[in-house]
C-alpha cells in the first residue's frame with residue numbers, strides 16, 4: 001500500500017509546468033478508432049486513466065507505441081467491437097469507445113459502467129442520442145449492445161449538457177449519413193479539442209465550444225497529428241495551492257482562457273493573479289475572504305474544482321456556501337477535511353463552510369480523484385504532518401504531482417509499505 005506524507009506550513013513558490021489535459025486525451029485517443037490510418041497524439045500525460053484507455057484500445061485491435069508524451073496509434077488486421085467489464089469498471093470514460101465503434105463498425109457491445117463514488121452517473125443521454133442516430137439499443141447481462149448498419153443524421157437535444165454524451169454522439173455522428181445537430185451540447189474546452197482533432201481527420205464539425213454542434217457525416221476519416229491542450233483542472237489546482245499556502249507561483253504552459261470562472265472567483269477571494277503571455281502568476285497574503293461558488297457546466301465554475309475550493313474556503317475569513325449542481329454525491333471529502341479541523345456543514349447539495357485560522361495534519365483517506373487533490377492542498381496548508389491514503393485516485397489524474405510540488409518547496413513524499 002502507498003501513502004503520501006506531507007509536512008505542511010510551507011509557502012509554495014517558484015514555477016510549475018502544466019501537463020496535457022487528461023479529459024481531452026481520453027476522447028481523442030478513442031477517436032482514433034474512427035480510422036485505420038496512423039495517428040500521433042502529442043502532449044499526453046502519464047496517468048493511470050490514460051493507461052486504462054490504451055489497454056482498451058489494444059484489446060479492440062489497435063497497436064500503441066509511446067515516446068514519452070507522444071503516442072502513436074496504428075491499426076492491426078482487426079477491430080473488435082466489445083469493451084469488456086474489466087476495463088470499463090476501472091474507468092467510466094471507457095464508454096467513450098461506443099461512439100467511434102458504432103460509427104465505424106455499425107455495432108458495439110460495451111459493459112455498463114455502473115455508479116462511482118461521486119454519483120450514479122447513468123448513460124441514458126448517450127443511449128437516447130444513439131437511438132436518434134438510428135441505433136437499436138439492447139441491454140443484457142450488464143452489457144449494452146448497439147446495432148446500426150448505417151447511422152443517419154438526427155436532431156438531438158440533450159436534457160443536460162453532458163460532456164461524455166456530447167463527445168460520444170459527436171464521434172458517432174462523424175460517420176452518419178447526413179447532418180446531425182446536437183442541441184444543449186456541453187461546451188467544455190475538451191470538447192473543442194476533440195472536435196479540432198476530428199476535423200483534422202476529415203470530419204465536418206461546426207459549433208464545438210458552443211451549445212449547438214452541427215456535424216455533417218463523411219464516409220471516411222484519415223490519420224492525423226495533434227497536440228492535446230493543457231489541463232485546466234491541474235492548472236486550477238496549482239492556482240489554489242498557491243493561494244491556500246500564501247505562496248507565489250508562476251504557472252507555465254496553461255491556457256488562462258479556459259479558467260475565467262476560477263480566476264474571477266480567486267480574485268474575489270483575495271488572491272492576486274497576473275497574466276503574462278501563457279504564464280499565470282498567483283500569489284496571496286493572509287487576507288482570503290469567504291466567496292460562494294456554484295458548480296455548473298462550462299463556462300461556469302467546474303465541478304472538478306469544487307473540492308479544492310472547499311479547502312481554500314476552510315481557511316478564508318467568513319462563511320461561504322459551496323453548491324454542487326453537477327454531481328449528486330460529490331461531498332465525500334467533507335468528512336476528511338473535518339478531520340483536519342475544517343468547519344463544514346452539508347445541507348442537501350450545499351456545503352456551508354466557516355473559515356478557521358489553521359487546519360491541522362491528520363491521517364485521511366482520498367475517496368475520488370479531485371478529493372485527493374483537495375486533501376493534498378489541505379495538507380500543504382496545515383500545521384504538522386498529514387498522511388493521505390487512497391493514493392491510487394491521485395495517480396489517475398495528476399501527472400508527477402509530488403515532484404512538481406517538491407519543486408515549489410513542498411515537503412511531500414510517497415511511502416510504499
Ligand code: UD1
Nearest residue numbers: 023093121122123124125126161162163164165304326327
Ligand atoms: C466529465 C469529466 C469529469 C467532469 C464531468 C463534468 C471526463 C473524462 N470526465 O465526466 O471529470 O467532472 O465531465 O464536468 O471528461 N448524466 C446523466 N445521464 C447521462 C450522462 C450524464 O444523467 O447519460 C449526468 C451525470 O450523472 C452527472 C452529469 O450528468 O450528474 C454530468 O455528467 P457528464 O457531463 O456526462 O460527466 P462525464 O462526461 O462523465
